Amino acid sequence: MLHLIKTITTKVYTIALMVFTIWYGFFLYPIIYGHGGADHDVDVVASADAEADAEITALLDEADMQEEQFASALKEQTSTATTNLGYMVVKEEYVQGHFHHVGMTVESDDTSLCIRCHGAIPHDKAKAIRAFLNMHAFYLACETCHIQPKTKGQSWAFRWYDKKSGNPISNPPGLTSHDKSMYGNYGAKIAPGRISSSGQLMFLNDAKERAFVEKYLQEKHRLGSTQQSKMKKVIHRRLDEKPLLCDHCHNDKTPYLPFDSLGYPKRRKQDLVGTEVAGMVAKYQEFYMPKFLLPGTGWNSDTANPAEGEAGEHEQ
Amino acid sequence: MQDKYPRINYRNGKRFxxxxxxxxxxxxxILFSCVITLALTGFPLRYYDKAWAEPLYTFMGGIEVAPWIHRGAGSVLLALFFFHTGYWIVLFYRNRIKPLIEQKRLxxxxxxxxxxxxxxxxxxxxxxxIVQMFKWLLYLSPRPPQYDxxxxKEKFDYFAPYWGIPILGPAGVAxxxxxxxxxxLPGFLLNAFYIMHTDEALLAGLFLFxxxxxxxxxxxxxxxxxxxxITGYLSEADMIHEHYAEYVEAMTEGGLEHEIRPQGHH
Amino acid sequence: MGVLPNKMLHCAISRRAEAVAASLAVLLVIFMLGSLIWTSPVQAEDELNCVLCHKFRGLSRIDENGRFRLFYINENLFMKGPHKRIMCMDCHRDIKKIPHDPAKKVTCTVKCHLTEPSSKQKFSHAPVKKVLDSSVHSKYDKDGNLKDYPEDYPSCKNCHEQPLYRPLSFFKGESSGISRRGLSRCKTCHQTGDFAEDFYSHVTSRLQKTRESREIVEVCAKCHGDPAFQKRHNLDNVIESYKETFHGKAVTFGSDETADCLDCHVVYGESVHSIESHKEPTASTYKDNVAATCRNEECHYKAGEALAGYMVHTDYDNAEKYPMQYYMLKFFKGLMAAVLYFFVVVIFLELLRRLFPNFSFIKETPADAESVLHRSSTEKGA
Known part of the structure; x- marks a missing residue:
């Protein structure tokens, strides 16, 4: 019996070693015939993922312009830039043609169902304030501004969620930091939800909703264009025609968001609802872009010139 | 030598x-310590763009220290090469030439x-x-080769470094x-030495591994x-498997002809 | 910082004319502050509180060409470089009010509001541009004609990001960062504001490479490592061949003492912006000058002239240009393949043989075996 086990073990080991020998044969070939160590690596910046690099370089070889754009986007996405100052090393995301140091890499929101189609930098229509809107999209879930309670008097419960997992988390400690370069950069977003009867917070865009969108994207190719439109309507059913506006939150009387319970320290809340931000917002509304109150509803003039803004107002 | 190291040794009733x-x-x-050290401080440089290269090189002391470890180990290896050459010359003289001189047959x-x-x-x-080995490997003979x-294979193993070190060593020194x-000498030889050093090292590394x-x-x-x-002695089973001719000779010399076991797999 | 101008801005601009007037007033103040900047105790870099908005990492958009435009300013890092002493508007000159229109591209050669201490003139990067324009990197040739693919030739921002100080400490051996003891000596006399820190950082940063060698190679690789670029300008892949040299490998592993691109391609002691083609007789890489470049007083000063014969940018695939390397490599590859694949086959067969140890197509008589054994042992005895 023991002898049999020994024989079988030896044979199994022998076969495993044969497999290894064959693997070694294949392993040898590129080692012998690829000279030196370089993989023709011609990357702009040090990259974390050598395999992705090879893919990108291959893509770059394609002459096609669109392909090239795609490749450069991929390169930007997988690259990081490193600056060694000796006493500190700055590791940051690589942004093509960017002069100022970013000084960090940020995590993407992997859980937002809106971002699945619209991307993380979705605002483009309101030319003068789109960057501001995108800035807010960095720490506010889309539904925070785009879905308001339908019945009067009702209000959402707001909570931070983790960008990676999508789970509700306690208020980010970064909120109390005095490091201004980390403002808004908490790896988390504020999202609206309801408190269930058991006292649990249920985000509006919960796992069920996400699964629905996921399923739609998977099955889309099987639907006709009419059916696709129908599904889109369903997905967007709860969206408001007019999203939340700046002064809904940036006012010191009835701010839409409960800054206190979301963990904003007094001084930061003061900034947000006081002169610093709210004052700026008022100025925007008053002089700069009168139609700013209705972003995305026909306000897409390229200019942010006060004179033209005023003229626009007169026409209306 | 025969006295110091008996051809057949017994331990726990088993023959070695x-x-x-x-x-x-x-x-x-000394040889393999040097070679492993040289490989660990050398190959990260050859494969500088692989993910494992930098951590390994950092572990070996990084660009400030690792080159000196490499040069140190290389120097020891070169010294060993010269020592070993002297060693076999002495053995050759003592075991084969001296008797000839004494017998006046040189x-x-x-x-x-x-x-x-x-x-x-x-x-x-x-x-x-080798011919017999291939016959046996290709199932054309039931009998494996009977090595001395x-x-x-062992001679190949021996001459690999004996040819490798004279190629690698002087190139490394240059x-x-x-x-x-x-x-x-002209500068382009450095290019040649670089290839000799790194590619011979790769061959050695892949072969040894x-x-x-x-x-x-x-x-x-x-x-x-x-x-x-470590022990310097080989078990009877391994001896039969790898050096059957030597095994038979040693057993015969020890007067153990009747205990010689047949060659063959178990 | 900059709480005061906020309030001023908030109440001042109510009509366009007033807006312009206010902007001018603010600018005037900034001008005055700017010219006093070496001695000013005030941190004047953000008078308009630009970071009120620009401190948010998410401030960004996708522009009409599909480019990602990030408007975030990392204040911590901004304050770690020489540009901390100038204001946003010193470079972003078209911004005269807040909120502002889409900003125009920055011109680096304008005179800024710093005074260059040696000449007491307004500081400008124009002299750098002048050197660059006479180098191989100028988009004009010697006769002033536009070269082919002029858009491939670099401007400041292609090689430079916002500069950061790399201060050094020389107390008890050289190390990186500001030496508190060194600084305390400065502070004895120069107590006001950040003057001592800035001056210390500025000067000691200049005593070493402003950027790590590894980063320098990456900067050059932005263009010279791009296969399409190499093809357009008929250049070799010098980045790859450099990385294959010991210089390149040492630099890859973080050495700052080994030669990077600039150490060989800039005439020793000249501005790094003055790189010339190896065909120019004044270039550091001109065939008659290579030895001097290698043997400069910081590098291979002990070497002989012959060191220049070493081929740095070897393309191992190019049999015509580098026949020795090409054929040597071929030999070694062949040797390696022959030895290793021979043993791979032998070992594979040996393992296969072990699976059926007693099988054989051809049976051998015991007499055969006996004779072989006999032969081998008699031979040994001889």
Missing amino acids: FFRFSLMQRVQHI TPGTFFKAFLAMEMMPNGKDGRD RISW LWFRDEFSHI FVHWYNVHYAPEKFPLGTVF
């Missing part, structure tokens, strides 16, 4: 056969014959063994002392670790 003297084992330990012919008769020298039997004290070197370690460690009856490089 002499392979390597303490001197040889120590030389081997002529260029006998010297040359004695030279070729050294146990590490490739000979006709190695050729026949040193099989052709790259190390490139400034001094450039006063004597797979072929040599297969022969002594990975092979089914050895796995996970062959111990002859």
